[in-house]
Amino acid sequence: MVEYSKKLRVILPLLYTYDFGAPVWRMRLDVAANRLAFEIRDADLLLADFHTLDLDNYKLDKLPLPAAKNWWLGLEDAFEGLLFLHGYGDRQVGQHKGIFAYDAATANLRWQQPELAFYGVTTNGILALNLQGQNLQLLQTKTGTIVAENVSLDNGAAAVANHNAVRSQACTYPMLYLEGEPYYNQVCDFLEHQLNVKPVKGIEYAETGQNIFTGFYTENAAGNLDNTLCVFNLDGELQLQERIATGLSGIGSDTFIIFNHKLYFIRQRNILVVYSLT
Structure with a gap:
């Protein structure tokens, strides 16, 4: 089992959540x-x-x-x-x-x-x-x-x-780095140092002028994957950590987006979550 940091900090203001009651199959942004x-x-x-x-x-x-x-x-x-x-x-x-x-x-x-x-x-x-x-x-x-x-x-x-x-x-989408690629290894080392976790398979990564965003996967006790989203400031200090999906059979892409200084993602396939980045 992965040991997550006990000193979890949630600094970003939560703006909006909505439970659709069924899985979000597709999301499109109209800028x-x-x-x-x-x-x-x-x-x-x-x-x-x-x-x-x-x-x-x-x-x-x-x-x-x-x-x-x-x-x-x-x-x-x-x-x-x-x-x-x-x-x-x-x-x-x-x-x-x-x-x-x-x-x-x-x-x-x-x-x-x-x-x-x-x-x-x-x-x-x-x-x-x-x-x-x-x-x-x-x-x-x-x-x-x-x-x-x-x-x-x-x-x-x-x-x-x-x-x-x-x-x-007008919108920031994360880059997907697969296991074994140079950038994957760099971000993996950062996450291991900051959070004491061991990511697998792939990592999503994005940067803005104030924050670093990572979406990574860890293997759980059942052998499936859990997806965790983290936000750091540019000094490497944790601002947000959320496990947004559990029991996955594989990895995904574009699991979060940044638009107009706000972070958007889907939690557990059916809940829209919006955080302010200002």
Whole structure:
């Protein structure tokens, strides 16, 4: 068993927690609208729900969709106040088909393109895949109107990648270092010295101007993995330590994000937690 520090310090102010009651399957940040979007799925009951959180006031809104229909929908992205959901063409292989754009603030369906598949967000609009011709079409973000056809896959992939790079500048995502890599060893040595722990498999790492963030895994008595998130100041002093998941069969990525001086993560798969970093 891993011995954790008995002098646990929780210095960061806790701003918000919310228990969705079922696992958070996917989370997307809408930088332009200052919102988070969530896909919640209960595999036992075959139920899915979609929520958006206004990060200005922590008001949580749920899309009022029929429960029986939701299981065959999924969250693609959130952008400029819209929530983009997909349906399925071939449910056996999980092929995405259909784009449904909902207004995050009003929960109204703004537009839909049932025969296209969501490909990605670009500076000029939404790229969608024509499943028959296997070419891309550019859609106007607010209306879904087709404004360009026959966009090549190479050009489309580059446009989505470039726009994702611009979007990610407003948010800090952790880097994942795998066991055996040089940076992994450096962070592992730091954690062993500071916390007397022995991380395994992989470590997530991020820095801001004031803090160092690490998400690491340790093996428990049952042979599974536990995931712990820690925040240090630049002097190496522990500011926060939370075990955010237990009994895992493997490691993950992007288990936390930093946006507008706040730390966001999901605890035990279904609880959203927000801490202030100021």
